[in-house]
Amino acid sequence: MSDEPAGTPKSSSGLWIAWALAVVGFGATAVNWNSVLTEGTYYVSMAAIGPFLGFLGLAMLAAPRTEEPAGKPQGMRTPRVWLGRAMLAMALLAGAANLAVMNGWVPGFP
Numbered sequence: 001m002s003d004e005p006a007g008t009p010k011s012s013s014g015l016w017i018a019w020a021l022a023v024v025g026f027g028a029t030a031v032n033w034n035s036v037l038t039e040g041t042y043y044v045s046m047a048a049i050g051p052f053l054g055f056l057g058l059a060m061l062a063a064p065r066t067e068e069p070a071g072k073p074q075g076m077r078t079p080r081v082w083l084g085r086a087m088l089a090m091a092l093l094a095g096a097a098n099l100a101v102m103n104g105w106v107p108g109f110p
Contacts, residue, residue, distance in 0.1 A: 014064055022057025025050050029098065036102055047102045051094035059087030 029050035036042045063080045101109045 014060065018057045018060030018064070020057070021053050021060065025053030025055070025057055029054060032102070042102050044099070044103075048095040048099045051098045052091045055087060055091030055094050059084060059091065062087065 027050075028046050032042050032046045032050060063083045100106055
């Protein structure tokens with residue numbers, strides 16, 4: 001049994017992965033937008049996957065995995081699960097919106 005209180009992060013490796021995902025995702029999005037604005041071309045897969053990875057990294061930072069307290073499992077009713085679902089939906093919407101704007105489906109944008 002561990003001396004750490006319940007709710008503490010499992011390890012710091014998950015936080016490094018979360019930071020890496022956020023930096024790589026938003027960095028890829030920035031590089032793609034630079035390409036759109038300067039050359040007029042972009043990578044379709046990077047337009048959708050970049051924001052998705054960035055928001056996924058933010059979701060992992062916002063709700064890190066923790067040691068579950070002993071007892072009855074809470075299932076899908078915990079706030080952490082709902083936060084994860086909301087962040088996943090935002091990540092998917094961010095990727096789709098970024099792709100739509102870069103593709104010219106939104107009037108008034110490149």
